[in-house]
Amino acid sequence: MTDPSGVPAVGETDAMSAQADPGAGHRGDGPGDAAAAPPEAPSLLRRPDEMEHETIHKSLNAVEKGLAERFLAGRELAVYAENGVRRIGLTTARVLELPESLRRGAACGLPVGEFGPDEDFRLDLQGAMEWARITQAQSVRAAEKASRLFLYGRNLLAGSILRHDPKLRPGDTCVVTNPRGEGLGLGVVVGKFKGTGEAVHPVHDLGRYLREQDLDE
């Protein structure tokens, strides 16, 4: 699906594409590092190159004018490779000024997405959280009880959706929020937003932090 300007806006090939297969991305550090480092060298956490920068900005701004700037909110973009995937994080200028040896092999504290197989920008879980803070585009707002169930990996039924972006169509990836508009995860639209049937299937949700790990001291 494309918007009138012809820029990918919604669906499987743009910023809202969910990270369904973390191992499917491109390998390596990107154009700037491939020649300098031996193949087995750990990845360098670095600024995006010109093409990567443009891909991310275009992808976000195609959804809503000025969205890229709001998404960054004064922070910097970082790119680093991990498990064969080029990941994208939000970071600070000071991090990017650290000696290269400290940035090599490091992961970003706030990852927000990755580059997909077609060099497209894909949001991940925390990217969706950042998204929900700045726009309601491509979003579905669930009622309180449905929000709780979504965090346990349950589907959203049409009757439990308080509001949704009218541009969303079956097959589109969407950000799911609670009644306050706080991001809870990513889903895929599977049906109509009217009636009683299933409307959204979960893809990633914040409940994974509980399901997969003990976070506490």
Place this chain on the structure above:
Amino acid sequence: MVDIARPPAGPQVRAWATKHGFSEAFAARLVAVSRAAGADTPLFLDGLLRRPPRYLRVNPLRASPEEVRKRLIARGFETSRVDLDEHVLRIGHAPMSPGATQEHLLGMTTLQDLASASAPLALQARPGEVVADLAAAPGVKSLHIAGDMQNLGALVCVERDAARARALRFNLERGGAACAIIRTEDAAQLPEKGWADRVLLDAPCTGEGTLPKDRKRRRMRGEEIAELCAVQERLLDAADRVLRPGGTLVYATCTFGPEENEVQVARLLRRGYSMQRLPFDRCTGVLLGRGITDWPGHELPAELAHARRFFPGIHPSLGFFVAALRKEDA
């Protein structure tokens, strides 16, 4: 190899140890520590048998304490503030696990013991600085530091254990710690020297301070202390290497034994470090224990008294040791 003190156990100590399932040698050490730190020994021993209250800390990168408190009250929680840290809430009645709320998953809160908050408080990280957290998992203190830095600057979080590094990543992600990077390696392998303005080493330790919630630790052996002391020495050397001259090092453990605490800090004092006063001296109105300066088998400088100790039963927390040091200018 560090000398491990083995104070004798008198009849009263032996009786207490037998009654509560502690080894006699360990009980005698606990009594000796409390006396050396000027703590009320009966209160302390009683505190080792009972769980302290639960706490959560509000992540200022995601929400304010007032907002979180209102939201938790609406969910049926009872919470109250504590004087040590304005972002910490003591949990009273809890209708569900505080780690399973939406607020927790949204990164607004972390669960930690009250005393744990003292290490980042002692570090006093500021926006724009370069800070290293050398044994960072599970990342609750790292997130506290990122909050103090207002997400400005660079926070290098280091964790050797890959499984624990995963918890570190999850906590930093949830909390929105954009200023942080994660290195999964032994801190002793860190590249470069003198790049950090501040270093936190909350060192791996025997964990005696967690006795109130972990009965298995009641039969601690001296050999375990010696093993951990070797790890602590190695990590402190790493901390010394990455800290810039004039920078601040905070050393903390959740254990009582002076061999793992004051004796380790004394090594750095002999290298020209100096003790710094901590920005707190009490917890919930009760004065904290002072650092120990008299312990069998070790010569400990008087300035170690500036370190602080949390004692279960005396303070409403698990046991904890924290010291702040300044590295000599070049």
